[in-house]
Amino acid sequence: MQNPKFESRNPKQVRISKSDLRCRFWSFGLPSDFGFRISGFVILAAFLIPLTVLAQPASIPPQQDPLMSLMLSQPKVDITTNVTAVASFDPPVVGPGEQTIYRVAFNALEETIDWPKKLNAPAELQMEAGAHGQIIPMLGPVQVPYTTFNTRVRASATGDFTISEFKVQAYGHEVTVPSTQLKVVSNPPAASPILHLAIEFAETNLFVGQPTRVRAILPGSAGVFSQGLPPVQFTGQGVLIDQAASSQMVTVTSHDGMNMPTYTFQTVLTPLEAGNLSVFAQCFTGNRFVGSLVITGPAMIPAPPPPFTLLESAPVSLTVRPLPKEGELPGFTGGIGAFKLEPPKLGTNELVVGEPVKLAVSVRGDANVARIVSPTPPRAREWQILDSTPAGGITQSTPTDTISTFQYTLVPLTDEVHETPAIPFSYFDPVRGAYVDLTIPSVPVTVHAGEIPADFSTLVKTNGAFADEDEPVLSGLAASPGWTGTLLPLQTSPWFPIVQLIPAGAFLGLWTWDRRRRYYEQHPDVLLRKRARRALHREWRALRRAARDKDAARFAGSALNAMRVACAPHYPAEPRALVGSDIVQVLGSNGHSDTVRRFFTVNDASRFAGKSSDTLGLLALQPELEKVLEQLESRL
Amino acid sequence: MKVALLLFGLWTLDFGLSALHAASPSELFSDGTTAFRAADYAGAIKAYRQSASLQPASGTLHDLGLAEWHRGHAGAAILSWEQSLWLEPFNAATRGNLRYARKVAQLEAPELTWYEVVSTWFPANWWAWIAGVSFWSAVAMVMLPGILRQPKAAWHQAVAALGLTVFLLSIPAHIGVHTRSRIGFVQQKDTPLRLTPTREAQSVTRLAAGEPARLERQRGNYLLVRTSRSQGWVERGQFALICRRQ
Numbered sequence: 115m116q117n118p119k120f121e122s123r124n125p126k127q128v129r130i131s132k133s134d135l136r137c138r139f140w141s142f143g144l145p146s147d148f149g150f151r152i153s154g155f156v157i158l159a160a161f162l163i164p165l166t167v168l169a170q171p172a173s174i175p176p177q178q179d180p181l182m183s184l185m186l187s188q189p190k191v192d193i194t195t196n197v198t199a200v201a202s203f204d205p206p207v208v209g210p211g212e213q214t215i216y217r218v219a220f221n222a223l224e225e226t227i228d229w230p231k232k233l234n235a236p237a238e239l240q241m242e243a244g245a246h247g248q249i250i251p252m253l254g255p256v257q258v259p260y261t262t263f264n265t266r267v268r269a270s271a272t273g274d275f276t277i278s279e280f281k282v283q284a285y286g287h288e289v290t291v292p293s294t295q296l297k298v299v300s301n302p303p304a305a306s307p308i309l310h311l312a313i314e315f316a317e318t319n320l321f322v323g324q325p326t327r328v329r330a331i332l333p334g335s336a337g338v339f340s341q342g343l344p345p346v347q348f349t350g351q352g353v354l355i356d357q358a359a360s361s362q363m364v365t366v367t368s369h370d371g372m373n374m375p376t377y378t379f380q381t382v383l384t385p386l387e388a389g390n391l392s393v394f395a396q397c398f399t400g401n402r403f404v405g406s407l408v409i410t411g412p413a414m415i416p417a418p419p420p421p422f423t424l425l426e427s428a429p430v431s432l433t434v435r436p437l438p439k440e441g442e443l444p445g446f447t448g449g450i451g452a453f454k455l456e457p458p459k460l461g462t463n464e465l466v467v468g469e470p471v472k473l474a475v476s477v478r479g480d481a482n483v484a485r486i487v488s489p490t491p492p493r494a495r496e497w498q499i500l501d502s503t504p505a506g507g508i509t510q511s512t513p514t515d516t517i518s519t520f521q522y523t524l525v526p527l528t529d530e531v532h533e534t535p536a537i538p539f540s541y542f543d544p545v546r547g548a549y550v551d552l553t554i555p556s557v558p559v560t561v562h563a564g565e566i567p568a569d570f571s572t573l574v575k576t577n578g579a580f581a582d583e584d585e586p587v588l589s590g591l592a593a594s595p596g597w598t599g600t601l602l603p604l605q606t607s608p609w610f611p612i613v614q615l616i617p618a619g620a621f622l623g624l625w626t627w628d629r630r631r632r633y634y635e636q637h638p639d640v641l642l643r644k645r646a647r648r649a650l651h652r653e654w655r656a657l658r659r660a661a662r663d664k665d666a667a668r669f670a671g672s673a674l675n676a677m678r679v680a681c682a683p684h685y686p687a688e689p690r691a692l693v694g695s696d697i698v699q700v701l702g703s704n705g706h707s708d709t710v711r712r713f714f715t716v717n718d719a720s721r722f723a724g725k726s727s728d729t730l731g732l733l734a735l736q737p738e739l740e741k742v743l744e745q746l747e748s749r750l
Numbered sequence: 751m752k753v754a755l756l757l758f759g760l761w762t763l764d765f766g767l768s769a770l771h772a773a774s775p776s777e778l779f780s781d782g783t784t785a786f787r788a789a790d791y792a793g794a795i796k797a798y799r800q801s802a803s804l805q806p807a808s809g810t811l812h813d814l815g816l817a818e819w820h821r822g823h824a825g826a827a828i829l830s831w832e833q834s835l836w837l838e839p840f841n842a843a844t845r846g847n848l849r850y851a852r853k854v855a856q857l858e859a860p861e862l863t864w865y866e867v868v869s870t871w872f873p874a875n876w877w878a879w880i881a882g883v884s885f886w887s888a889v890a891m892v893m894l895p896g897i898l899r900q901p902k903a904a905w906h907q908a909v910a911a912l913g914l915t916v917f918l919l920s921i922p923a924h925i926g927v928h929t930r931s932r933i934g935f936v937q938q939k940d941t942p943l944r945l946t947p948t949r950e951a952q953s954v955t956r957l958a959a960g961e962p963a964r965l966e967r968q969r970g971n972y973l974l975v976r977t978s979r980s981q982g983w984v985e986r987g988q989f990a991l992i993c994r995r996q
Contacts, residue, residue, distance in 0.1 A: 388789030436789050586850035589843035591786060591816060595779045595801065596809030597838040597873070601993050603927050604878035617886045621893055628897045 192256040197222045197284045200421070201277070201294040203267070209302040210272055215244060216265040217424065218291055220284055224248040224261040228283035233265060236275045239296070242266040245396035245426035249344060262398075262424035269298040308334030308374065313348075313395045313427040315383075317544075320434050324450040324544050325356070325384045325482045330395040330427065332377040333369050343422070346379035346397040352387030352434075356485075384485075388436040394429040398422045437542055439590030443549045445489040445538030451482035453541050453552060456517075460534065460557045465526050466564035472502070473522040473534060475554050480516065484509045488520035489539040489554070490585075497535055498525040520554075529561040642683040643750045649679035649689075650747055661736050667720075670732050673739050674717050677710065680746035701745055709738040775805040782813060791821045808838035815847060824855045825937040825959030825990075832935065832992050839870050851960065860933050860962035861978055862926075869926030877927055881920040888913030929964075934975070934991035936961045936984070943982035947972035954982045965991060 197220055204215045220227055224246065235241050244264035250257045269275060279293040309332065316327040330346040345362060348355050360381035367376040385391055400422055437450075456476035465471055477483055484507065491499035500523040508519040524534055537554040604610050634641040657672035678689035681700045685692070694714030698707040716732060773781070782797035798814035801807070815830035828851055834844045852859060862870070869877065891910035895902045936957045944951035947969045957963070963975035963984075972983040 434789075436787075438787070586846050586853055588816070588819070588850050589812075589847050591783055592809030592812045592843070594809050595776060595805070595807035596812070596834075596841075598805050598807045599837045599873060599875050601806050601833055601836060603931055603993065604875045605924065605927070606931075610878060614882060617889075621886075621889055624897050625893060 189252060190256045191223075191250060192258045193223065193285065195221060195258070197287065197289045199282070199289050199291040201291050203294055203296045204423075205302075205305065206295070207297045207299060207302050208269065209300065210269055210298055212268065212302065213428070214267050214269075214296060215426065216241070216267045216277065216294065216296075217262060218265075219260060219262045219421065219424070220289065221258060221260055222284040222289075223250075223259045226283075226285050227261055227263075227289075229263050230280070230282065233277065234280065235267075235277050238269055238271045238273070238298075239275055239277075240268045240270065245349060245394065245424055247347065247396060247398070247424055249398050249422060251343070251422070260398075260422050262422070264396075264424055264426055267296065269296065272298045272300055274298075306334075308369075309399060309423070309425060310334075311346075311395055311397065311425040311427040313393070313430050315393075315430060315432070318430065318432050320385050320432055321450060321542065321544050322385055322388050322434055322436050323448050324542075325382045325485060328381060328383045328393075330379040330397070332379075332397070332399065332425065333367065334374045334376070343398045343400065346395050348381070348383060348393055348395050350391055350393035350429075350432075352385060352389070352391050353393055353432075354384040354386055356382040356384065359484075385432060385434040388434050391432045391434055392429045393432060394427045396424060396426040398424055438547070439588075441549050442590065443538070443540035443551050445553065446540045446542070446549060447487040447489050449482070449486040449541035450544055451479055451486075451541065452543060452545070453477050453479035453483055453486070453550075455539075455552050455554065458534075458554055458557055460524075460559065463557070463559050465559050465561045467526050467529050467561060469564065470523045470525045471559075473524055473557070475520045475522070475537075477518050477520070477552070478515050479518075483516045483518045484511075486518055486541070488522075489537055491522055491537050492535055494535045496526065496528050496531045498527060499523070499535070499537075500525075526559070526561045529563045531559070531561055533558045639683065639686075642686060646679050646683045647747065647750050650676055650743065650750070653679060654743055657736075657739070661733055664733065666731075666733050669736075670713060670717055673713050673732070676743055677713070677746060680743065680750060683750065697746075700749065701742065706738050706742050706745075709735055709742055713739070773800075775801040775807065775810070778804070779807075779810050779813075782810075782817070786813065786817055786820075791817045795821065806833070806837060808834045808841060808844070811837070812841065812844050812847070815844070819847075819851060823937075823959070824851060824857070825935055825939075825961075827851055828857070828960040829935045829937070829990050829992070832933075835870075836874055836992055839873060855958065855960055857958060857960045858962065858978065860964075863929070865922035866926040866930050869923040869930055871923070874927045874930070877920050877923045881917055881924065884913040884916035884920065886913075888917065931991065931993040932965045934963060934965055934989050936963065936988060937990050938988045941984055941988045943975075943977070943980060943984060944972070945982060947974070947983040951983065954980055957984070963989065965989075 199218055199220050201216070201218045204217055206214070208214045216233075229246070231243075233241055242265065244266045246261070246263045248259055248261040250259045275296045275298065277294050277296075280291050281288045282291060283289070312331045314329045314331065317324075320326055328348060330348070332346075345360065360379065362377070362379045364375050364377050366373050368374075369376075379395075379397075383393065454477070456478060458473055458475045461472040477486060479486075486507075488501055488503045488507070491501055493499075502521045502523045503519075504521075508521070510517045510519075522537070533556040536556045539552045539554050540549050541552055542548075543550050600607075653672045653676035657669050657676060660666075660669035660672055675689070677697045678692045681692055681697050682689040684700050685696070687696075694711050697710045697714075701707060701710065712735065713732060778797045778801035782794045782801065785791070785793035785797060794817040795814065798810055798817060802810045802814060811830045811834035815827040815834065818824075818830055819827035828848065831844050831848045831851070834841060835848070838844070848859070851857070872880070888910045891906045891913065894900075895906050936959055939959045941957045941959070942953040943955050943957055945954055946952075957977065961977060963977045966974040966976055966981070968974070968986075969983075971986050973986055973989055974981070974983055975989060
């Protein structure tokens with residue numbers, strides 16, 4: 115039976131079976147295939163290219179981030195275990211005023227615990243925040259975090275005191291800290307020296323930047339390093355701990371007649387701030403160790419099983435003073451201690467201009483010398499000096515002291531120099547409390563001209579440009595209040611213009627006086643008249659007083675004098691030389707000549723005739739006399 | 751009358767007692783120095799400030815600047831040192847401190863005109879006396895020989911010419927003193943330079959403590975200042991002039 119549909123096709127068309135189709139598909143595009151078409155190839159390429167591209171990554175193994183690899187290789191930190199808190203007093207029985215540690219330990223990371231700043235405790239207990247820290251020891255296949263918060267507690271009275279349970283947040287969940295009881299009795303048991311962390315300082319009166327040895331001593335324990343725990347930490351504000359200078363050891367010591375291992379951790383502490391600084395030591399400890407052990411190099415010892423106890427020492431107060439600014443010497447680079455300078459060693463004393471030579475200077479002293487910084491070389495026109503001390507310095511330790519070596523590269527820029535420049539250097543001696551000069555001395559050299567290097571001119575130019583620059587530094591205190599004054603400009607002060615008026619007034623007065631003097635010199639008659647007028651007024655007042663006093667003799671004398679002084683400028687003549695006729699002449703025909711004559715007559719009679727005249731009658735002539743004088747004054 | 755006498759007596763007694771209790775500027779200076787050496791910089795600042803308010807002195811202001819610097823108050827330190835130089839411009843230590851502070855805090859010094867530079871050659875108040883003495887000396891040398899009836903000698907004329915020259919040369923310095931008295935320094939960190947004298951004003955930029963600026967004018971609680979780069983308003987408490995405390 116034939117398919118009617120098939121029948122409807124073109125008879126030339128051959129039916130293609132499925133197997134043929136598969137064959138054609140695989141042979142598609144081959145030259146022998148007559149079905150080769152461009153469009154088909156493009157379609158095939160469109161399928162194949164993405165497949166090829168997708169297949170390529172599978173052929174190259176992926177590169178893993180090395181940091182990620184390192185992180186993945188680390189053991190897991192256990193943060194899934196339920197967090198529990200353990201609280202205790204250490205020791206649980208104390209006397210009044212004695213210190214005990216309220217210790218709360220969690221098996222959680224410290225950063226995740228929201229520890230309260232203030233704890234609710236009975237009023238008799240004085241609480242002070244103490245040490246806190248965490249360790250993450252390797253326990254089996256995972257690392258387990260342990261965090262401890264210490265609180266220093268002192269009881270003011272005897273009795274049983276309970277810190278009731280409270281809740282804190284850890285990993286975002288509430289964790290209950292159980293209640294803990296402290297017994298305060300009058301006669302507490304004696305404190306055991308075992309596992310009592312103590313701190314010892316070589317010095318407690320220090321200067322800022324002065325390194326000092328500090329030791330933490332833990333009797334009765336092999337110490338933290340024998341248990342694979344972190345070393346002792348020194349906690350305090352404003353101090354720097356040099357971990358590179360630390361060492362630890364376990365020795366057997368005797369305490370209260372008992373021999374026991376004592377762990378000692380020693381390092382160097384440097385105060386960075388002035389004032390009273392409080393420092394205490396803290397460390398975790400686990401089980402005990404018996405015997406003597408010294409480890410000088412790094413060691414890896416597995417951690418003991420929990421519990422871990424966070425111990426802390428009593429805080430020690432350091433009195434830190436700032437370095438005095440007074441007396442600071444050039445070349446001070448912060449070195450504090452007791453140092454000595456070895457003679458400087460020059461590579462060679464025969465130098466050539468432009469060729470470098472090494473200068474090595476060794477400073478000998480205590481362990482602090484390892485931290486000393488090389489002094490900045492001076493800028494000199496004749497030398498190019500470079501500090502070529504390697505980073506970290508060159509330090510040698512001997513059984514007795516430590517030697518630190520500075521290196522400088524010196525390039526002579528002229529053949530006229532005969533010695534290397536001295537390099538200012540000083541340190542601060544804390545024992546003497548003063549700066550000590552330790553200037554690196556000059557070394558005699560012979561410099562030859564030699565062949566000038568190509569970059570020599572640039573070297574000289576650069577050196578010259580920097581030679582005059584001085585580095586600004588903060589000065590010390592002024593010894594005295596210094597110059598006083600006002601911050602307001604004097605010109606704006608209200609009294610300043612007034613002060614300026616004084617010389618102005620003086621000069622103006624002098625000038626006016628001089629002008630008047632010169633005028634009178636040119637016009638003496640004016641001066642005579644003025645003086646006559648002044649004398650007239652004086653006599654006038656006198657005669658009026660005499661008239662009031664009824665003193666006829668004085669009245670007559672003053673009247674005569676008044677008339678004479680008023681007439682004197684007209685002649686000119688001495689007033690005493692004038693007689694009555696002279697006065698009458700000045701008065702003229704319209705004057706009171708009788709009055710004038712009468713006064714002169716009476717006066718002449720009393721003076722020359724020797725008889726007592728009737729001067730009382732003259733008093734009655736005062737009105738006429740007044741008119742005479744007014745007339746005379748008007749003529750002056 | 752009796753009441754007036756009683757009041758006068760009480761006032762005199764009070765004045766005498768207060769004078770007994772009040773420490774002198776030199777005592778306060780010593781107290782400040784002691785506190786400074788004990789690293790009590792806050793106490794040192796208090797003592798130095800009291801001493802300077804009673805009697806401004808270059809050494810007191812120098813030490814006040816050091817104490818302020820150690821307390822981290824760069825603006826106050828620079829102001830104190832500038833005031834110290836105002837009183838004693840020859841003090842190289844104070845000048846070095848200013849250079850040091852500006853280098854550490856990356857601040858610029860005030861840009862001075864030539865006549866302002868001239869005015870820094872001597873203490874600001876010296877110029878007033880120099881001008882006064884030179885002018886009146888010239889006047890005296892011109893006038894006095896004539897008044898005193900003495901022939902004018904050559905030295906009279908020389909002194910008069912010298913006095914007049916010094917007076918004329920001091921005039922630019924006077925102008926410099928006047929314009930320098932308008933220079934002040936920002937006292938607080940990140941002081942906003944406002945576009946308008948209002949609290950809600952837009953901030954043009956922020957000024958570092960110790961940055962110099964010139965006072966243009968005042969309005970209420972705000973001062974219009976001009977820095978080397980911009981101009982704007984700052985709050986009165988955030989800016990202090992060399993010449994007087996705001």
